[in-house]
Amino acid sequence: MIQNIAVAGAGISGMSTAYILQQKGYSVTIFAKAFSPSITSNKAAAFWFPYHVRNDQRGIEWCNTSYEYYKEFMSTPEAGISMHQLLKVLRKDIEEEEPVWKQFLPPGSFSEVPDSKLPKGMAKIYDVQVPLIETQLFLPWLSHQLQEKGVQLIEQELPYFDDLSAKYDLVVNCTALGSRHLCEDDTIIPVRGQVALLAPGPALPIYLDNEKPLYVVPRKDAIIVGGTFEPNEIAEVTEPHRIEQILHNAYEIFPQLKQQAMLGSWAGLRPHRPDVRLEAEPGKNIVHNYGHGGSGFTLAFGCAESVGRLVDEWQ
Secondary structure: OOOEEEEEOOOHHHHHHHHHHHHOOOEEEEEEOOOOOOOHHHHOOOEOOOOOOOOOOHHHHHHHHHHHHHHHHOOOHHHOEEEEEEEEEEEOOOOOOOOHHHHHOOOOOEEEOOHHHOOOOEEEEEEEEEEEEOHHHHHHHHHHHHHHOOOEEEEOOOOOOHHHHHHOOEEEEOOHHHHHHHOOOOOOEEEEEEEEEEOOOOOOOEEEEOOOOEEEEEOOOOEEEEOOOEEOOOOOOOOHHHHHHHHHHHHHHOHHHHHOOEEEEEEEEEEEOOOOEEEEOOOOOEEEEEOOHHHHHHHHHHHHHHHHHHHHHHO
16 A cells, blocks of 8 residues: 655655645655755746647646646635736748647637737747746745645755665655656756846736747746757856847847846756656656656646556555
8 A cells, every 4th residue: 555655856846746645645755955945946937838748648638737726726826826928929931830739728728819910020929828837936835835734845865766665655756857867867858948037027928939049937026038948058057148149039029128127147957858757667666757848837737647646556
């Protein structure tokens, strides 16, 4: 019988997995080398959108499940989640098949902007309603919810899983990039993203342009302007010329942002993998849940539900 579960990793995947397993009645302990705010998930712009998951059909359920969880959390203001307009743009002269990501969106959550209203140079704009997760509010709130319900948080480096496997009925691996070493999985790589932080100000939609690339995310604490997609960069540092280019791209679309003070910049490493690893490891009491890339918040609660079903089947 599975009763006591160790969750390895305290990013959004680990925290959401612990949340679902606790709701199912399991005793859960989270082990991680760091907790919020000292984790990559805190640096995420954290708007819901199926980013780099379009080739994995499992993601349709995962995305939609997470979307519903965030809608539910919206009823608690302290959670820091709101429904926000997102504009996904496609520029002219950019070849793209019919966007397969549309099938990942909940029915009725998006529309196409009429051609007559498209700005110069734009081939299409999709108007999508998405949850915006203020990580500086949501992660502490989620941590508090877990601890109130008896989930233990233990700060500890994990060089291997053997100790946890011996002490707990089951281990759920949500260590993201840590799985490269812990699982000897070379298919997961770091992809660095750099962003600029501007002072909060004008009401703006979330703006997403994969071709630039550019995203603008108006949060309560800052307007996050990104970004970059830099595979196999391991240094979590920003480069002035990159930040300058990011801001230049944003000012072209939203000139009013030039009036906002620069608050700083940061860099984070996305745990990119060709597909999400979510499975029980044969012959071991370990379930894996990692490799979510830049869609950690988008997939988190859906993947956690799948982990919960695997655990239930283990009984």
